[in-house]
């Protein structure tokens with residue numbers, strides 16, 4: 001069956017990167033909600049965004065959440081090579097700009113300034129959840145990717161300066177995704193993904 005390219009998305013960014021991968025490897029990208037038996041593929045490339053900030057499980061906030069704890073648990077993926085890509089937003093939380101323009105009460109009564117959303121403490125956390133769920137089914141996860149060139153603070157998907165897969169950030173580094181995909185695909189070939 002060749003390699004399966006599977007993803008999920010809420011606002012389209014993971015689909016964009018799946019599109020870069022599809023063009024590079026000549027395989028159609030399929031939404032995990034429409035996917036058939038994963039065990040029939042010779043290898044898998046799977047991608048997810050992170051939406052449930054700080055969550056231990058169901059971090060993606062997409063159809064992956066049901067799939068990981070449903071259909072996947074009965075799939076035999078022993079020895080199958082699986083590579084993971086993730087979409088996230090590495091921006092650090094920043095105090096809202098207007099907070100400092102208001103008159104401040106005496107220091108002892110000041111509240112911390114309101115903080116604008118930023119996900120740099122949980123950058124691409126869903127990749128790590130995909131890894132552990134697929135490994136439970138016997139898969140061999142390949143495609144670890146250096147965290148050089150990113151500006152996040154923390155990620156459950158990173159250890160010792162290396163992500164478990166390809167991290168992409170269409171919010172802050174959209175012009176880097178295509179080049180990252182090309183380099184990652186070359187790496188996957190060298191690590192034995194049957195492409």
Ligand SMILES: Cc1cc2nc3c(=O)[nH]c(=O)nc-3n(C[C@H](O)[C@H](O)[C@H](O)COP(=O)(O)O)c2cc1C
Nearest residue numbers: 009010011012013014049050053088089119123124
């Ligand atoms: C409410 C909300 C929560 C988010 N939580 C995280 C997060 O915890 N970690 C992260 O890296 N990105 C987080 N993001 C950013 C998205 O993951 C990012 O925009 C991603 O590209 C979305 O992919 P999609 O368009 O495929 O759904 C969050 C975005 C929103 C709006």
